[in-house]
Amino acid sequence: MAILRAKKAYAKCNIMERRRADCIADDLEGLIFDGTFADGERLDEVQLANRFSVSRTPVREALQRLTQSGLVEQIPRRGVFVRQPGPVELLEMFEVMAELEAVCARLAASRISDEGFKNLLDANKRCKSVVEAQDTDTYYRENERFHAILYRQSGNAFLEQECLRLQRRLQPFRRVQLRVRGRMSQSMAEHEAIVAAIGDADGERAAEAIRQHVSVQGEKFHHLIARLKPAAE
Amino acid sequence: MAILRAKKAYAKCNIMERRRADCIADDLEGLIFDGTFADGERLDEVQLANRFSVSRTPVREALQRLTQSGLVEQIPRRGVFVRQPGPVELLEMFEVMAELEAVCARLAASRISDEGFKNLLDANKRCKSVVEAQDTDTYYRENERFHAILYRQSGNAFLEQECLRLQRRLQPFRRVQLRVRGRMSQSMAEHEAIVAAIGDADGERAAEAIRQHVSVQGEKFHHLIARLKPAAE
């Protein structure tokens, strides 16, 4: 049967070829993140098609994907518009991120395997070494790895995926936060608290620790909204 | 300017006309839920186009949307396949739902307005009256309303949306649960506990109460997996 053969082929081929539409979606995401397309701006299908030297079809597919991930808003028969989150929505998203990670931490505290804990310690060690080098970009990557391990160790693959999805969405805003002076070492201290709590299998403490780590409060709040353009609306 | 006029029109027009692609997406969702398309089955674009009497274009758009919401899996150049969650994934999703609602409850306990609390009480009252009539379908709707109010009262619109999204995804499975004998009255008792905790502004207690209410444990576990076909793989 055709389907069976297809399934076999799929299982074998993890690196599946990408379609143009997918690439365009990623490129557009980047262009929105880096501000090439401002908030509220309409994304013209024809212009984009020319820009990427493709027809409107893959452009439309890409725009649909961006709609689903919330980067743009699609208004039927009127077009798609860039939709940067405002301060309120951003705080809300960070709050949800903090709570989701808190859940991960709480679950991980009782579910983590010895090997998983070793991975977590290792990831944390790598973060530490980067802090000393004051390399924010590398720290960002290693920090992401640390969090990803935590998601994984929640023992809930669906939760893991949801966390990764939101993490990805918040990435451009999170990155900024690290530039703040002293933030990296503070972040590391928080990591230590999280690891310790998980080591003690104290779910509630771990949850609270990571909630503090992720949530936007105090100085972080100011730095975050300072970054946002005073979007007229 | 064109955009301004578009925005004005959008603000005015809440009931925006839907495109065929959107309708098809909804229809397909229903067909997958009710088992017309079995798990693992390939959805042929041409067949679907004929079925809905449209061209492949809107069908493809609909399929893309279903891909995003996780109902089907799209394998580049090979087609899209129905992807029903297995027992494990289902339990994981319910766990996440329980935790998300727990967050809502905890936040709502301190953020709920007097009017919001009144709405919650009202929704609960309506549930109660339906329980006495033993009307599972209506109970399901009223129950959904109760939960939706809770999401809203978390004071976090993003969280609210995420909850609604997952609730929608779990809908067909949640519905089944209610058919279990005595489940409705048990559900009501749990509602009472939730409302009471929120009334006392006791976030942790409210969170725990709703976690118990939503999570799949004990008998509920058996009933849930009993419903799942022994999917051959």
Place this chain on the structure above:
DNA sequence: ATTGCCATTCTTGTATACAAAAAGGCTTGA
């Protein structure tokens, strides 16, 4: 008989053509 290769047939992905709807501008009337 089985395995590997090739050709045919289907299916998906992309381009283009066409239809329908909305935006912008113009005219006309007060």
Place this chain on the structure above:
DNA sequence: TCAAGCCTTTTTGTATACAAGAATGGCAAT
């Protein structure tokens, strides 16, 4: 001067045509 209605232009939504890749079946070689 302003507003309302109509017409033109622009833009989105859908259909169709075409290209590229994958599945299937047959054939040949071992």
